[in-house]
Amino acid sequence: MNILVLGGDGFIGSHVVDQLVSMGHEITVFDRFPYRTSRNLEHHRGGIRFISGEFQNRNDLVKALSEKDIVYHFVSATSPAESWNDPLIEVEESIRSSIMFFELAVRQGVKKIVFPSSGGTVYGPQNLPVDENTLPRPLSPYGIAKLTTEHFLNYFRVHYGIASDIYRIGNPYGSRQPVMRPQGVIAVWMHEILNGSEIQIYGDNTTLRDYIYIKDVAYLMSHSLINLMSSDVYNLGSGVGTSIMQLLNIFQQVVDIPFQYRIHEKRPSDNSSIVLDSLKLMKLFPGFRCQKLEERIEETWTYFKTTFHKT
Amino acid sequence: MNILVLGGDGFIGSHVVDQLVSMGHEITVFDRFPYRTSRNLEHHRGGIRFISGEFQNRNDLVKALSEKDIVYHFVSATSPAESWNDPLIEVEESIRSSIMFFELAVRQGVKKIVFPSSGGTVYGPQNLPVDENTLPRPLSPYGIAKLTTEHFLNYFRVHYGIASDIYRIGNPYGSRQPVMRPQGVIAVWMHEILNGSEIQIYGDNTTLRDYIYIKDVAYLMSHSLINLMSSDVYNLGSGVGTSIMQLLNIFQQVVDIPFQYRIHEKRPSDNSSIVLDSLKLMKLFPGFRCQKLEERIEETWTYFKTTFHKT
Secondary structure: OEEEEEOOOOHHHHHHHHHHHHOOOEEEEEEOOOOOOOHHHHHHEOOEEEEEOOOOOHHHHHHHHOOOOEEEEOOOOOOHHHHOOOOHHHHHHHHHHHHHHHHHHHHOOOOEEEEEEEHHHHOOOOOOOEOOOOOOOOOOHHHHHHHHHHHHHHHHHHHHOOEEEEEEEOEEEOOOOOOOOOOOHHHHHHHHHHOOOOEEEEOOOOOEEOEEEHHHHHHHHHHHHOOOOOOEEEEEOOOOOEEHHHHHHHHHHHOOOOOOEEEEOOOOOOOOOOOEOOHHHHOOOOOOOOOOHHHHHHHHHHHHHHHHHHO | OEEEEEOOOOHHHHHHHHHHHHOOOEEEEEEOOOOOOOHHHHHHEOOEEEEEOOOOOHHHHHHHHOOOOEEEEOOOOOOHHHHOOOHHHHHHHHHHHHHHHHHHHHHOOOOEEEEEEEHHHHOOOOOOOEOOOOOOOOOOHHHHHHHHHHHHHHHHHHHHOOEEEEEEEOEEEOOOOOOOOOOOHHHHHHHHHHOOOOEEEEOOOOOEEOEEEHHHHHHHHHHHHOOOOOOEEEEEOOOOOEEHHHHHHHHHHHOOOOOOEEEEOOOOOOOOOOOEOOHHHHOOOOOOOOOOHHHHHHHHHHHHHHHHHHO
8 A cells, every 4th residue: 555654754753654664565754854864764765765855845744645545644744732722823824725735635545544533532531441433622722723623524425435534642742752842741751860850740630541552553543444435433441540749750760760750730732631542443453452551651761862862 | 881892783782781871881892883883882973982992802802801800792704604614714813812801801801801702603402491500512623713702701710710601502593683694594694685586495393592682682682780709600591482483474474575485405514503591591580481482573574674775
C-alpha cells in the first residue's frame, strides 16, 4: 500500500512510520525537516521516501499526495496552552488548513485519511471513563478545533466518499516526545531532571490522565490499513486513570538521579481529567494489552538519558 | 434592560425585536440597512435605536456593544446550500467572525449572548425526535459551523465568565421570511405561487421537518432575559414532524390561487429529517402551546399576498 505520513518526522508520526515500515508498506514522509535532516527517522534513510515541504503550501502538498492510498495526518501547529488565549490560531492553523488539505486529498484521489484527534480535550469535563458515544463538551480552543476537524472529515466522507478513521488519543509518552512543548508531562519532567531543574507539578490527585505508550498508539493506529473504505471514530487510551501524584511516585521509583519538585495549582488551560474507554478499538486486537506505565517510563527515562547530550 | 439585537432587521431578529419591545425593554438594533431604511422594523421607528454597520467591522461593533447587558446574535451570512460545496465560507463568515464578536463582547462587558443555532443541521441523521443530549453528527459545513460556534461560546463562558443561551431552532416560518434565499420552503413556495411559477418540491414523505411559527420562536427566546448569569442549550421546535407532502396538502387547502408543482429527488445538500424534542424549553413556559401549522400558514399566506407587490 502507498502510504503518506504527514508530519512523519514528529513524535507520533515517526513511531507510526516505524510501525508501518515493519509491516512492509511503502512509506512517504512529508515534513518540514528544517535542517534537511530527520533525526527521528535516520534509521529509515534509504528505505523510505522523504518529501520536504510546508503543510500550508498547496503545491508542496499536491506533490506529496500524488498516488497515495491513505494519508496519516500528524501535522499539528497548535497546543491547548498556546491557543487558550487566542482561539483564532486554531481556526487558522488547525481547522482551515485541515479543510484545505482534505480538499486536495479528495482531488488527488486519496481513499482514506487517518486523523489523530485528542481524547484529552475533545470530551471536556465528564463522568469517567468516556466512550465514543459520550456527548463531547470541549472547553479549550484546541479541543474544539479537533472536534470540528472530525466533523469536517465526516462532511468530506459524505460529500466526496473519502473514508476517514479518527483516533481520540489519550496522553501518549515515550521516546522522541518533544521536551520543549507544553504537552507531554513525562518528557518535560525528564528533561527538567536531566537539566538539574526543579520539576513543576500542576494539579493534584483529583486530575487524572490516560497515559499510553507511544508504540501502543502506533500499533493500534495500523488498524486503519485493513479496510480503506471504512470510517470510524475510536478512543485510543489505556483505560487507566493516573493522577499527577501517582506519576510522581513512579518517577521517584524509576529515576536514578535525585530531583526536586514544586506543586502548583491546576492552570485554567489544563485539560479536565480524562480516562478513555477504548474497548471499541481494543476488541479489534484480540489478546492485545497496553504496556505497563512503570516499565515503559523506565524505558523512556533510559532513552532521554541516552539522548540528552544531543538535545 | 439594555438589549442589542444584531441582525435585528432580519426575519427572526425583527420578530424578536417585536417581542422584546412588547415586554418593555430598551432595544438597539444593529444591521446593515442597505438602503438606510428598515422595512421590517418601520413600525418601531422612533421607539428603538438603530445602528447601521458591518458585522465584520470592529469599530462598528464596538460602538454597538457599548453598555449592553445582553446581545441577540442574528447576523448570518451563510446557508446550508451555499456552503455545501465551499466549507471555507463557514470558517470565515461564521466561525471566525463570531469569535471576533465574542471577544469584543467580553471586552465591552456584555453579560450574556443569545445565539440561534440550527436544530435542522446540528444533529445530522438520527433517530427522531432528538433532544439536547443526543450526540450531534452534523453533515453540512453550515451545521458544523453552528455547532463549533456553540462550543466557542462555551469556551468564552468558562474562560471569561460571559453567559450564553443557545437555541437550536427547527424550521421557522411566518411573515418577513426572505423569499429569495434557499432556506424557508414555506416563504419560497408562496413567492413562487404569487409569481405564477411552478413550485419545486425536493424529497418525499420520508423527509420530516419541524416547522415552528416565528412568533413562537421570538416568544420562547425571551426566556434568556430572566437570568443574565445562566447559560444553557435548548431545542426550539414544535416537536411535530411534517413531511413535504403533508406541507403540500396544507398549501392545497389554504392557498386560494391555483398552482402547479413538480416533485424532485432530495438534493445532497438537503438536511436530514428533523423533529426536535423541545420539552426542556417548553417546561419553562407552563401552559404554552405552539401555534397550529395550518392556521399560521394561512396567516402567512395572507401576509405574503398583501406584501407581494412590494417585494
